[in-house]
Amino acid sequence: MVDYISGLNEPQREAVMHGDGPLMIIAGAGSGKTRVLTYRIAHLIENGVDPFRILSLTFTNKAAGEMRHRIEKVVGTEARNIWMGTFHSVFAKILRIEAKAIGYTSNFSIYDTDDSKSLLRSIVKEMGLDDKTYRVNSVFSRISGAKNRLIGPDDYINNSVIQADDESARMPHIGRIYRQYALRCFQANAMDFDDLLFNTNVLFRDHLDILNKYQHKFQHVMVDEFQDTNVSQYLITRKLAAVHQNICVVGDDAQSIYAFRGANIENILNFQRDYGKENVKIVKLEQNYRSTKTIVEAANSIISRNKHQLEKHVFTDNEAGPLIDVIKASSDNEEGRLVASAIFETKMNESLTNNDFAILYRTNAQSRAFEEALRKVSIKYRIIGGLSFYQRKEIKDLIAYLRFTVNQQDEEAFKRIINLPKRGIGDTTVAKISVIAAEKQDSVWEIVAEISKHVAGRAAIAIEGFADLIKSFKLLLDQKDAFDVASHIAKASGLLKELYDDKTVEGLARYENVQELLNAIKEFVDNPDNDEKSLGAFLQSVSLLTTADEKEDDGDNDRVTLMTIHAAKGLEFKNVHIVGLEEDLFPSQMMLESRNDLEEERRLFYVAITRAEKRLSMSYAETRYHYGRLKMCEPSRFLMEMDQRYLKMSKLRSAPSRMDFDRPERDRSESTSSGSMSFVRSLAQKTARSQAPQPIVSHTPSADFTPTSTADLAAGQRVEHAKFGFGTVKQVDVNGTERKATIQFEQAGEKVLLLSFAKLRVVQ
Ligand SMILES: Nc1ncnc2c1ncn2[C@@H]1O[C@H](COP(=O)(O)OP(=O)(O)OP(=O)(O)O)[C@@H](O)[C@H]1O
Numbered sequence: 001m002v003d004y005i006s007g008l009n010e011p012q013r014e015a016v017m018h019g020d021g022p023l024m025i026i027a028g029a030g031s032g033k034t035r036v037l038t039y040r041i042a043h044l045i046e047n048g049v050d051p052f053r054i055l056s057l058t059f060t061n062k063a064a065g066e067m068r069h070r071i072e073k074v075v076g077t078e079a080r081n082i083w084m085g086t087f088h089s090v091f092a093k094i095l096r097i098e099a100k101a102i103g104y105t106s107n108f109s110i111y112d113t114d115d116s117k118s119l120l121r122s123i124v125k126e127m128g129l130d131d132k133t134y135r136v137n138s139v140f141s142r143i144s145g146a147k148n149r150l151i152g153p154d155d156y157i158n159n160s161v162i163q164a165d166d167e168s169a170r171m172p173h174i175g176r177i178y179r180q181y182a183l184r185c186f187q188a189n190a191m192d193f194d195d196l197l198f199n200t201n202v203l204f205r206d207h208l209d210i211l212n213k214y215q216h217k218f219q220h221v222m223v224d225e226f227q228d229t230n231v232s233q234y235l236i237t238r239k240l241a242a243v244h245q246n247i248c249v250v251g252d253d254a255q256s257i258y259a260f261r262g263a264n265i266e267n268i269l270n271f272q273r274d275y276g277k278e279n280v281k282i283v284k285l286e287q288n289y290r291s292t293k294t295i296v297e298a299a300n301s302i303i304s305r306n307k308h309q310l311e312k313h314v315f316t317d318n319e320a321g322p323l324i325d326v327i328k329a330s331s332d333n334e335e336g337r338l339v340a341s342a343i344f345e346t347k348m349n350e351s352l353t354n355n356d357f358a359i360l361y362r363t364n365a366q367s368r369a370f371e372e373a374l375r376k377v378s379i380k381y382r383i384i385g386g387l388s389f390y391q392r393k394e395i396k397d398l399i400a401y402l403r404f405t406v407n408q409q410d411e412e413a414f415k416r417i418i419n420l421p422k423r424g425i426g427d428t429t430v431a432k433i434s435v436i437a438a439e440k441q442d443s444v445w446e447i448v449a450e451i452s453k454h455v456a457g458r459a460a461i462a463i464e465g466f467a468d469l470i471k472s473f474k475l476l477l478d479q480k481d482a483f484d485v486a487s488h489i490a491k492a493s494g495l496l497k498e499l500y501d502d503k504t505v506e507g508l509a510r511y512e513n514v515q516e517l518l519n520a521i522k523e524f525v526d527n528p529d530n531d532e533k534s535l536g537a538f539l540q541s542v543s544l545l546t547t548a549d550e551k552e553d554d555g556d557n558d559r560v561t562l563m564t565i566h567a568a569k570g571l572e573f574k575n576v577h578i579v580g581l582e583e584d585l586f587p588s589q590m591m592l593e594s595r596n597d598l599e600e601e602r603r604l605f606y607v608a609i610t611r612a613e614k615r616l617s618m619s620y621a622e623t624r625y626h627y628g629r630l631k632m633c634e635p636s637r638f639l640m641e642m643d644q645r646y647l648k649m650s651k652l653r654s655a656p657s658r659m660d661f662d663r664p665e666r667d668r669s670e671s672t673s674s675g676s677m678s679f680v681r682s683l684a685q686k687t688a689r690s691q692a693p694q695p696i697v698s699h700t701p702s703a704d705f706t707p708t709s710t711a712d713l714a715a716g717q718r719v720e721h722a723k724f725g726f727g728t729v730k731q732v733d734v735n736g737t738e739r740k741a742t743i744q745f746e747q748a749g750e751k752v753l754l755l756s757f758a759k760l761r762v763v764q
């Protein structure tokens with residue numbers, strides 16, 4: 001048996017062993033919240049609670065998978081029966097079971113953001129509204145915001161405050177668009193992401209028998225990252241926990257970063273009110289186990305500037321660790337090179353793997369410079385988010401076929417595939433079918449069934465052919481598993497052939513991607529964790545992947561992770577680079593309308609810092625292209641706000657690409673070193689004004705380091721290293737073309753360095 005209890009501190013143990021009744025764990029970053037939740041579930045199961053009766057809600061499906069895996073180590077395969085996943089995936093499952101009660105069928109489609117926007121665009125057009133006024137992103141976010149506050153179309157239209165707000169935004173018809181959008185989704189037997197929560201609330205509100213069933217079923221409800229639940233999610237958990245009152249929520253108010261999407265930090269305060277102050281057990285965890293003292297204290301120095309926060313003091317017994325590097329670059333491309341170079345050096349000097357590194361940025365668009373630079377030094381990376389595998393055109397095309405085979409009411413899938421491969425069906429015909437369907441309040445499939453009444457000639461024949469094809473696919477659904485059906489559809493639809501015939505490099509890549517999707521379906525079917533092997537079950541699992549759940553491209557999993565800070569929530573890495581620390585980028589100009597917004601940006605920065613275990617580095621560029629124009633940038637105020645004692649200006653060279661070594665070293669370091677000094681001065685001035693502690697900024701030696709002067713390096717020689725200072729060579733090893741030296745440094749201890757990269761100066 002795994003002894004997990006002994007690996008817990010006192011308050012952690014208290015939380016794990018807490019019996020019945022509401023429990024709120026409010027704790028700092030890296031203090032073991034997720035660990036406590038994991039072991040609490042294991043502990044409940046060990047004490048006889050049926051895993052089928054435990055509901056655990058996590059931020060990503062991947063986090064759920066990891067948690068399940070850990071629990072499995074303690075309780076065995078029983079762990080597979082826990083209801084565990086994101087709010088969206090768990091409630092999609094419940095909605096499928098209960099679909100009939102709210103007028104859906106269990107094979108409903110899930111519209112992704114592109115589908116939702118495409119439908120909104122059609123509606124704006126059909127209503128004769130101006131698409132420059134009714135920009136699809138604004139319309140979408142207003143509707144999404146309403147759903148997350150549980151405001152349906154009728155309430156929206158009748159709400160005078162909302163109406164006035166829309167009028168002042170010059171979009172008075174949003175309510176009508178919303179109503180039409182909801183109707184069209186319903187006719188398409190489709191739900192968008194927000195509907196999964198909205199409709200769950202409707203289901204539980206209007207069908208008390210169903211609510212009752214789940215209230216009794218779930219004896220324990222757990223919520224990780226509670227600070228980021230929105231009103232709609234909070235209500236669902238409250239309803240579900242109303243009978244047993246066994247609800248355990250875990251969160252950190254300092255890490256609340258989704259207010260812009262309707263997450264409500266007040267939930268933490270409401271929890272005590274809703275369950276009765278005297279009934280709620282509160283556990284505070286304040287000891288951080290993840291990061292060095294430097295990182296924990298630097299993070300504290302940032303978050304203490306926020307006014308809105310609960311009282312807690314995060315500390316750690318871990319070692320002090322290195323200071324936080326601040327890297328200044330002249331441009332975004334140089335920032336890419338410097339960061340790639342720093343990763344390369346740290347990796348070599350400390351014998352680390354790519355997985356030990358993460359680059360975190362504020363927006364996805366920043367990834368490009370880092371991708372290029374990492375490729376140049378042959379370091380593999382993975383991008384989480386951005387244009388994911390499942391957003392690629394060829395993948396969406398095949399998925400649309402699969403979706404339409406499962407649900408013929410799916411209007412967006414229909415629009416995507418009706419003329420793919422080309423069948424001579426024009427956009428006007430497709431739009432006409434949509435409009436007729438909307439007018440008759442029927443689905444597109446009903447119109448297709450009587451197509452000759454509405455469309456004449458060749459187009460009608462082509463549509464009939466398409467309908468026959470879909471019917472033939474549909475027949476397979478009950479007989480074959482997801483993989484067999486999908487392979488058949490890929491071939492019989494003509495999609496695979498079209499890609500196969502395209503012999504360009506891109507065409508080949510697209511063909512391989514489709515094969516890769518089929519592989520993923522095969523894996524799904526073969527995975528013993530999935531008890532349902534149908535195509536519908538597979539589609540549900542992919543449509544609910546969050547950005548952090550992404551599929552990896554090949555078998556090589558040792559990669560540097562690139563992702564937004566939002567996606568990094570809950571994760572940890574030995575080395576973290578927070579990049580783009582510039583005013584208007586981070587804090588983001590788009591988000592800064594009020595003090596509250598600034599505080600949310602600061603919490604986001606806090607989340608970023610607290611991902612790092614050992615080494616943290618922060619960088620900024622002096623110039624950056626923004627919407628195609630070169631912009632001068634100022635360092636972020638967050639750099640100034642941080643307690644300067646923990647910072648170190650880094651004097652780094654450009655990336656160690658072969659070409660760079662042809663240039664004299666001095667050229668490469670000059671711009672960065674003089675620049676650093678001015679930044680240090682400006683930091684010093686600003687901190688003096690704000691009366692923060694005086695900066696203690698350590699500098700790397702200013703000597704001219706020449707990497708090539710080590711050709712005849714031998715044991716016993718004294719050397720100076722740019723970072724580690726003075727030392728004595730103990731041994732030199734030759735391995736193929738690589739030469740390695742073992743050096744005993746006076747301060748830094750023994751290090752093994754690759755001589756082609758180590759910046760060493762022989763001391764005479
Ligand atoms: N008592 C403990 N002893 C040793 N290591 C611990 C202990 N508690 C937690 N840890 C380790 O500390 C790290 C952080 O834990 P965990 O991820 O559970 O923290 P968290 O509070 O959920 O963090 P976040 O706020 O980022 O979500 C993990 O590597 C975990 O294994």
Ligand SMILES: [Mg+2]
Pocket residue numbers: 033034035570
């Ligand atoms: Mg966590």
